[in-house]
Amino acid sequence: MKKLFVKIGCFLFVVSLLTAAVAVKLQAQDLKPLKGTWLNLPYQDVRNKYMNPAHVDCLAPAFWKTKIGEYAQMGLRYLVLMAVANDGKAFYPSSFMPAAYPAGQQSPVEAIVEAADQYGMHVFMSCGWAENQDDNIRDPKIKALQQRIMQETAALFATNKSFYGWYLPVEDSMEPILSDEAVHAANTLTAIAKNLTPDKKVMISPYGVCYAALEDPKFAQQIKKLNVDIIAYQDEVGCVREPMPLPRVRENFKKLGKIHEGTGIEFWSNIESFTWQKEDNSRESALIPAAFPRYLSQLVAASLAGAKNVISFSVYGIIDDANSIMPIGQPIESAQAFIDFTDWKQRKGRWPLLEATFKGDLANGAIGSAVKLEDNNLKDAVQQKLTDGKFGMEHTNDLNWLDFGNGKMSVVLDLKKQSPITSLAARFLHYRPGGVLLPSAVHFYVSTDGKHFDRMKTVIIPASNNDQHDCWIDIAWTGEMKAKGRYVKVVADQNATFRILCDEILVNANFGS
Template sequence: MVKPIRGSWFEFQHHNRAEGIYWNESCKNFNCEDWEAKIREMSEIGIEYLVLLASALYEEAYYNSSFYPRANLNCADPMEAIFVAADKYGMKFFVSGGFFGDWTADRVAFNDLNIERMRLQALNEIAEQYGHHPSFYGWYWPREAYIHSYFQEEFIRYVNTCSREARRLTPDSRILIAPYGTREAVPDDKFVGQLDKLDVDIVAYQDEIGVQKTEVHEIPKIYEGLRRAHDKASKAAIWADVEVFQFESTVYKSALLPASFSRVKKQLETVSPYVDVITIYQYQGMMNKPGSNAFAGHPNSTKLYLDYVNWLE
């Protein structure tokens, strides 16, 4: 059975400005009601999990931070708006633990003690301000691992440091990571041992179709090995992070556009046997309900929405 889309990343602003030109300005101008409308749209098609990419970006915060100024968005407290909407529609919200420092400099962020201090302080501030919401389901660590055969030790340390503080603050929360380099993973006993060391509940591997590192026909072999490793580790659940975008021209240096549903459907079909849940990167910008009052993205995003909804029905 082909699994439907049950989760999606979302963001208040896209970190790579060249990629986000079709929705960044719209989202900047969203009022709080627009954010609720966008979350309602996602809920209507069965999206249950929301994963926030960034709680802070470019040294501006999307919550009341003690060390960054507020981001200049039309909605004064966009984080609260999302939580209220997620509460209303019975959704589960993974809150981002980043980006503090330069979002492009992962190695620096893994090892810089000042950035680590800000990151851990931010977890405390976010938990204090929003931890009462029923939809506060868990945390997401956005400094993603590049799996070069295996996870790097500095990434494992970063994850476990964040997770230790998160579990102290919100003991019942779930913790999600979404590594890239998926095709390069060597799912042997060493990899299983690393899964056991990582203090996470869910690993949502990027399928890397949108960034043109992997082709759809390669997915079964890659995810079958990862499934075996996770079954052997018996710790973290295995999810898929399916990329439903394509680039307008140059990879990473041009706008993201919705992929064709014929391609997305193949991605869903091929990964379904190996994962527990399918999430996407991402509804926002790539899918819009026709007539939406909170439209954000390329005009073709309504086609991907309709094609998916028709298939789902």
């Protein structure tokens, strides 16, 4: 894609605000908590390198009982089994398949269900793989094997209080609309599931929303033909179906929310927590944790679209307690993903403010203020960008971003009069493939006369190294502070010769807790 940038150099400009400070207003928006994860039992290919690491016995009952306990503490409620068999071997006691786990040992599926019973969690039981991850669900042989798996697992687990429903794996594409064959395949298995377990839910998680014909009436017609109870749409952000996918995801999920109204089918979101260690969408590239700011934006997008529940592929092996699954020293930042998630859940640090900007809960009180710029080459169209209350999205073409093309940013805001200053913040874009990086440091200063500035704080934004494919937004925030002044200066720089893109500077941000 062509990149549209406003090219400017390092400069110092003065903003005269109409208000005493940049006022920020909170408009409450509910954010759906992350409620579930897929669980992966078999190692299938390199994608599972860190989800099923060689140093961990991922079939051991003790492992799963510990892991499910951790997920309960993280606030998860739904556990989705990706597969209960693979390559003709079963992860549960089967009468027609040999065991994929050691003889005399409790099966991993039994351990998961037992732990879910203990912690009051809900399990979606898989009906696959009949053979492997490439099952052809239109093949009569595959269908017959799926049915046998369902019959056996229903007999074994249907009376467990945690058995909530069925997950039908080997998802079909929704591009441009879900095919009649896919609808028939899902409905056939749904009928069997309802016959075996009438009170259990049936969930599918199709892909292809990125390029689906959501505005075509036929798309909604196909959805209404499904007899399933839940559709957890893959958001495909991790799969990078297009460069910088988040703006389209927001729009598409809003459309899906509308389509589901009156269907009787629950609209869930399956947000992807991963990115790729090497090539994207390759079975020879491992799944690794995405930067948490990207993931947080996905959570907000699903919530604002009206998803009833938000689950994820995957917390397991991606946003995990690194001490229990990840090899020490692996350069994939699993520990940071877990720390960031935990801090966000506990409303620590910058996360509540960043979340509020994603939700649209902040409105800049300086909209329409007069601006005086020392650099006369800047056009009027860009003069208001940093104080207009308009936030950019995860795309370099978004015109709300102001481009500091040489890796150095220096901005001065005139608050018009001496004012109390309780916090300062600035929001930035990160997209390495587009030559845009977060600043390595952001320095915040306050002055009474516009000549002598006292530094209030230097903020280091810890950018994830897992940035080969992804675009995300992060924020530098001073935290609560006590100062008084008329002028605020923000200086951002980086070691590399990349662009800095900033969309907004916030003074005295009131974003709740």
